[in-house]
Amino acid sequence: MxxxxxxxxxxxxxxxxxxxxxxxxxxxxxxxxxxxxxSPVELLLAAIAGCTAIDVDFITSKRSEPERFSVTMTASKVRDSQGNRLEDLQVEFDLAFPEGEAGTAAREILPSAVQRSHERLCTVSRTVELGTPVDVRLR
Structure with a gap:
């Protein structure tokens, strides 16, 4: 492979x-x-939040270890004529870095890290947002 x-x-x-x-x-x-x-839906939410959390962690922790690093992923399930799906997907970061030069550097890079993950790095959320087709087959 x-x-x-x-x-x-x-x-x-x-x-x-x-x-x-x-x-x-x-x-x-x-x-x-x-x-x-x-559930599979919870796994999808965890995958999106986890993917972007990893990106942000790797970028910010090069500067400083966080004192707090928590990510919450929410969505609303909709059932309508288009079928079941999620809407209003939101990833929320709650991070804290220590005082001092290293913590300041991590805080300063944080908005860029979140944006880079969302717009380019996170394979999971990029796949969802781009609407990649899923091919389902029987063997």
Whole structure:
């Protein structure tokens, strides 16, 4: 598989409960949102927030380790003639850096880091915003 290819496999564990497995052997259980496991929609929200959080973390932590780093992702589920989907997607950062030169440098780069992630770096949110088609096949 080339460097650009990505892949996960999904296995059914029982009705409404599944496990995703990546090529590195990582495993993630998810289901129908009836239990504590994440639902597919929650995984999408976590993927968007997580992708941009990683970008921002790598950029800002070169300057200073954060004292607080929290990201919240929200959306509204809509059901209409176009089918089920999410609207009003919002990623909100709550970060704090220590006083001093390094903390100031991290605070100063923060708006640019968030913008760069959103406009260019985060593969997940860029894919959602660009509206990339999904090809569904039966084997």
């Amino acid at each position: 080339d460097d650009s290819a990505r892949r996960v496999e999904i296995e059914r564990l029982e009705k409404g409960l599944y496990e995703a497995v990546n090529l590195r052997g990582g495993r993630l259980r998810f289901g129908t949102a009836e239990g504590a496991d994440f």
